Amino acid sequence: MELRFLGHAAFALSDGGTSVLVDPFLTGNPRAAASADELDATTILVSHGHGDHVGDTVAIAKRTGATVVAVVELANELGGEGVDVRDPNLGGTETFDWGSVKLVPAWHTSTSPGGTPSIACGLLIEFAGTTIYHLGDTCLFSDLQLVGRGREIDVALVPIGGHYTMDRHDAVEAVRLVGARTVVPIHYDTFPPIETDAQAFKTDVEAQTASQVVVLAPGESWSS
Ligand code: NI
Ligand code: MN
Numbered sequence: 001m002e003l004r005f006l007g008h009a010a011f012a013l014s015d016g017g018t019s020v021l022v023d024p025f026l027t028g029n030p031r032a033a034a035s036a037d038e039l040d041a042t043t044i045l046v047s048h049g050h051g052d053h054v055g056d057t058v059a060i061a062k063r064t065g066a067t068v069v070a071v072v073e074l075a076n077e078l079g080g081e082g083v084d085v086r087d088p089n090l091g092g093t094e095t096f097d098w099g100s101v102k103l104v105p106a107w108h109t110s111t112s113p114g115g116t117p118s119i120a121c122g123l124l125i126e127f128a129g130t131t132i133y134h135l136g137d138t139c140l141f142s143d144l145q146l147v148g149r150g151r152e153i154d155v156a157l158v159p160i161g162g163h164y165t166m167d168r169h170d171a172v173e174a175v176r177l178v179g180a181r182t183v184v185p186i187h188y189d190t191f192p193p194i195e196t197d198a199q200a201f202k203t204d205v206e207a208q209t210a211s212q213v214v215v216l217a218p219g220e221s222w223s224s
Pocket of ligand 2: 053
């Protein structure tokens with residue numbers, strides 16, 4: 001499978017036939033690697049209600065017919081715009097022919113563009129035999145270690161930009177708690193408040209944990 005970084009916290013997962021988008025914030029994203037109207041999707045996963053994560057979800061879902069997965073209050077709002085939704089809450093798993101997604105905790109706020117309060121989530125994704133943990137927007141908290149317990153996480157997508165999420169120093173401890181084989185830093189350098197040094201994060205993680213860091217520029221991919 002291929003995991004393509006689209007900038008900020010947005011990804012496209014593909015295995016040839018199936019394309020799953022995560023947090024497709026493209027319009028208004030100064031580092032977007034694609035435009036919303038050129039992306040295909042069978043499913044769109046949304047970690048929480050903030051505009052830099054919901055992004056172009058409704059437009060892409062309407063054009064492609066993709067099913068949207070989001071926490072129940074957010075799913076209700078998006079469903080009201082005429083797209084097909086699945087509406088789990090924390091701990092819930094949604095299964096598809098490509099695999100599954102489970103909503104797991106993230107410590108962060110979440111009010112959607114339509115004004116609906118909900119809770120922010122992380123996404124534990126099984127896609128084409130690869131386990132991907134998108135941490136969403138979160139600060140450091142000890143229960144991160146529960147998410148990967150009893151399973152092997154192949155790749156963790158970890159926010160490092162600070163200000164709205166954990167910074168690159170707390171993210172090193174988060175990586176230790178999560179224990180993924182590969183780590184891709186996200187949610188940095190998109191806007192001035194979240195500028196940081198991804199190469200320093202890589203150096204620190206690889207000196208202090210067993211994880212390897214792959215820094216992807218927007219548009220670049222990681223393959224399992
Ligand atoms: Ni957020
Ligand atoms: Mn965000």
